[in-house]
Amino acid sequence: MLRDITLGQYYPTDSIIHRLDPRVKLGGTILYILSLFFVKNILGYLVAALFLALVIRLSKVPFKFMIKGMKTILFLLLITVIFNLFLTQGTPIVTFFGKVSITYEGLKLAVFMAIRLTFLIIGSSVMTLTTTPNNLTDGMERMLRPLKVLRVPVHEVAMMMSIALRFIPILLEETDKIMKAQIARGADFESGNLLQRAKSMVPLLVPLFISAFRRANDLAMAMEARCYRGGDGRTKMKPLVYEQKDYLAYAALAVYLVISIGIG
């Protein structure tokens, strides 16, 4: 059923990576991705691969879940590789039809790009697989707090994200219900060409939007009734506090960065 869908791709298990502070994971992922673009030789990528493998091992998430994320970008990956392969200037290795040629530089760039993208996706998958969406929002709110000085509504955005996460399953269930109700009255969502099918979505979307607005209104009232008045003066039930393991993780990350920049 629709209500059983998991949001994001959180893989529930208990590991040291799961228990890390979300800020460590967020910061770590960003730094890791940056490091992938600094590295310029194969040895550097080897270090990056080893580091990633270690984190995956510690996270206790089966490797096939990491691969799942790859499927969505496979097409993008393919295009990037092909473009780099054929459109880079340099010393040609093979030439087709006397015009298109694969160069040595192009081959190198294509391979590196493929490695980069693969590591980038797997690296960020590790984060989303080991952190609940809620935790992630919390981490982002805390990390972006300095932006408040620039009047960026950090708390409000985080609150919106967590409310959206809470309501997505409810709205999905509602979509299902409305769809069935409309099918029962003879609506046809499946046949016809693309345009006809898009048109047939109208009787689904209109009630869905009305209901979403009504829910939003109710929720706003319920939040006000429970004294919600924005982020100021609010305490946290689950505040983010760095523990020893988080400092250790930062240390490990620093070691990795030094090594990868050193040899890359």
Add this chain to the structure above:
Amino acid sequence: MEIVKAKDVVYEYIRRDEEGNIEGILKAVDGVSLDIRQGQFIAILGHNGSGKSTLAKHMNAILYPTEGTVWVDGKDTKDEEELWNIRQTAGMVFQNPDNQIIGQVVEEDVGFGPENMGVPTKEIWERVEESLKVLGMYKYRKHSPNKLSGGQKQRVSIAGVLAMHPKCIILDEPTAMLDPNGRKDVIRAVRALNDVEKITIILITHYMEETIYADKVFVMDDGKIAMQGTPREIFSQVDALKSLRLDVPQVTLLAYELKKRGVDLPDGILTIEELVKELSKCH
């Protein structure tokens, strides 16, 4: 001491046409005065559109009276400086459980109110644990609210209000969207809050059966208080209730019909046990 006091409260909805001109004024609440004492269990009855929900929203300062005054714990609800105190004193539970649960985990939702009030972290946890235990939902504290039944969700909502340590809880048709079992659970929980925790309960409903345990019942019709009294006083007036488009509980109706046909029964029988006792006396 009065926890909620209303004097000559009028609330007008202004209907406008598309150009913003006033088309008509609807008095949803029309000259209501009532006193609710600390610790009472109050039921407000009425059919759809009788103004009962509008009145309830005045007690939590979500709406302000157009005319007249509402005091919560001695504070005028129009006083903006007292707004958050009032909302903390008089907690509110709404009809649709899905639309009032904010957290993605039960315990986080219960902690939402105390978080807003700025309660220290350690005390939030104590309050959450205590409230969930009172409502019998402690074992579900790590669950996602989406996976609970309607009755369970509504008890989580009540726990969320309870964690703010209110003196009074207003429940606006909390059972309207629940199945009979969920309804029973919620009403049982609400009665326990009144009996054990001594919290003033104001229950807005259109289910007669839910009001029989109340200390006092107000019946609303067309924005006005049409009847008030103990459940027994109210339900003995079967014809008056029918003229307000309200049904009396089945047992009460049965007793009333029996009495009309000459069986010697007292007025306003509220429970099956009572009727059985009275009937066995007749022989």
